[in-house]
Amino acid sequence: MSDHRHAVLVTCLALDAAAVRVATALRARDIDSVLLKGAALRLRLGYERPYHDVDLLVAPERFVAAQDVLAELGHQPVTVDAPGHTGADWHEQQWRTPDAVPVKIDLHRGFAGVADAERFWVAVSSRAERVDLVGRPVAVPDAACTALLAALHAANPGRSAKPLVDLVRALDVLPATAWRTATEIARDCGATSAFALGLRQVDAGATRARQLGLPPGAPLPQVVAARGGSPAARGLARLDGLPTVRSRVRDLFRRTVPSPTAAWRALARRDLRAVTAPCLARVGRHARHLPGAVRELRAARRLAAPTDGGPSRVFLSAGGGRAPAGRSGRLHGDVGAVLRVLRRRGVPGLRSALWTARSVRRVRRQVASAGLAAVRLAPPPATGADRALVCATLRRTGANCLERSLVLQRWHAARGEARTLVIGVTAPSAGFHAHAWLHGDPDDRHDGMVELLRRSPPPEWLSTVPAPARP
Known part of the structure; x- marks a missing residue:
């Protein structure tokens, strides 16, 4: 066994042990959880799949209690889940284990591209199956939910090519009945557009999407995410999707100006530079990345439209929910x-x-x-x-x-x-x-x-x- 393969195997075993330890601690507090990816995908898709973190899904109403359990185990949050947080990463919070070699754990209360987190949890948890992982039982998604997760992850892959590899493998090994059931689950939890977009990232998935009768096109922010867009391009797409000028200004203000708490502390110290310097740095960073982000957004906008020559989707669409925001209603400054x-x-x-x-x-x-x-x-x-x-x-x-x-x-x-x-x-x-x-x-x-x-x-x-x- 090569040194690299040995290191990957040891890492995966450490991740499996951490997943079992956390799932067991959650179950002791009457908090059910489902292992979404990692070993769950390796077992379901049947191929050697290296992974680098643990993804555990809990019910949205039990998310805070699950955070308390992780804190009691000595885990440290990588990101802070602020009250009222509704950003693009609302569905998960990252933690690190206190081990000598830290292990990253992503605690989920939803998934990227899913509009109704509660229905998503009900669908995944009610269909979950228990498997043995390092000698202990752990709940993992069934075939239909695995198909759904593979497509949703391909619609929001970040900078990794692994989600597309998983999707190709899932299309090859999962039966047609699993994909039909996944389509019904996606419609029920408001994830139809992300599910369809993820499938269309590969040729076999595009064929499957046509067979399933999934709608063409996708909201602009999802297309930017599927293309591995830069943070600046994702920010522009998010602004484009907000319904009013006031909401856009509020979002820009929140991401540019320091928090009121930090501003008051700086003013109490009479340190105006502590307020102005971060603002200027953020504005400069946004301005530096703006030209490239605009080009990414233009390319993504062409893909956001229906690709089969059909009409634009409207509010009464196959997936239900909200219509894609499309371009802004102003005259674009022309x-x-x-x-x-x-x-x-x-x-x-x-x-x-x-x-x-x-x-x-x-x-x-x-x-x-x-x-x-x-x-x-x-x-x-x-x-x-x-x-x-x-x-x-x-x-x-x-x-x-x-x-x-x-x-x-x-x-x-x-x-x-x-x-x-x-x-x-x-x-x-x-x-x-x-x-x-x-x-x-x-x-x-x-x-x-x-x-x-x-x-x-x-x-x-x-x-x-x-x-x-x-x-």
């Missing part, structure tokens, strides 16, 4: 576009373009937060807005088919035209797609679709008299 509108349409035309951009933002926010029934839009200006200008602005804002149809429905209603919004779907055998349009509009993309929903304009839209344009 001064040239503003000047062209001013030159050709004058101030009334510019006012109408701004109304359209604002309406897209509001629709996006309202649909994401409370669904289709919550959409309420202000009337458009009385003059300067023809349909061609509204449609051109909708294209520039990156509005998806649902957002476009709702804004146009509001525009027509202000002119006394009651246009019906239609949402249709294709058969699952054809690959599940959803599309929205206004009844009567020429649109060959809804040919062959089954109508799922019809929505007439709210009565107040038809009774609203357009506001007169300001002189």
Whole structure:
């Protein structure tokens, strides 16, 4: 046995022993856990797979109690789980063992790409199977949950190529029934888009995704993560997905300005440099990485769109949950576009373009937060807005088919035209797609679709008299 292989074997044995020790301590406190990766994947996929940490999943409501158990065992947290933390790494916290050779333990209460952590835990724990690991029983995921985890990990691989190797192996050894069950679990816990994106990282997975009827495209932050994007690119993608300008400013402020506690301590010492220096350093670091991050984001945005020529996904998608945020609803700072509108349409035309951009933002926010029934839009200006200008602005804002149809429905209603919004779907055998349009509009993309929903304009839209344009 080579020295390298011997070192890998010793490391894996130490990790297995740590996993058993922690799982046993948790079980003594009535805290169930499931070993997600590591030895669990090695046993399930049946090949020599080196690993470098322990991933244990516990119920979200038992996460704090599990942290207390790790602390009592002498483990030290690598990252701090602050109250109210909702960042991209919310689902896990890293710990290190107090051994002479520290072992990293990732304590999970969810998984990257999963929207409903509670349902994810119920699905994984209820289907878990017990295996012997260094002489003690440990719960590991069954075949279906292993398939789900392999795809989700491939959708968020970091800088490692191991998740793709695991996915290729899983596609080769796990039966078709496991992948069908994994699809149902992904839909139940809000992980459909990440599951589909992970599968499409390899050719065999893309074929499997088509067979399962998974939706094309994916939210931008997930695409950036799947491409191994830089931290700066992930930050931009996260900002792009936030619904309002206020939430973007709040996120930037939180990541640039020191915490209030640190700021007050520095001010108490009359040390302004302790406040300004970290701010300037963070701003400089962000500015240095911004050009490369923008290029990564542009490349990822092209992949975030549906790849099979189908229509954009809307709120009523196969996986349920929220629609991808897409591009921002503003005019992207394109001064040239503003000047062209001013030159050709004058101030009334510019006012109408701004109304359209604002309406897209509001629709996006309202649909994401409370669904289709919550959409309420202000009337458009009385003059300067023809349909061609509204449609051109909708294209520039990156509005998806649902957002476009709702804004146009509001525009027509202000002119006394009651246009019906239609949402249709294709058969699952054809690959599940959803599309929205206004009844009567020429649109060959809804040919062959089954109508799922019809929505007439709210009565107040038809009774609203357009506001007169300001002189």
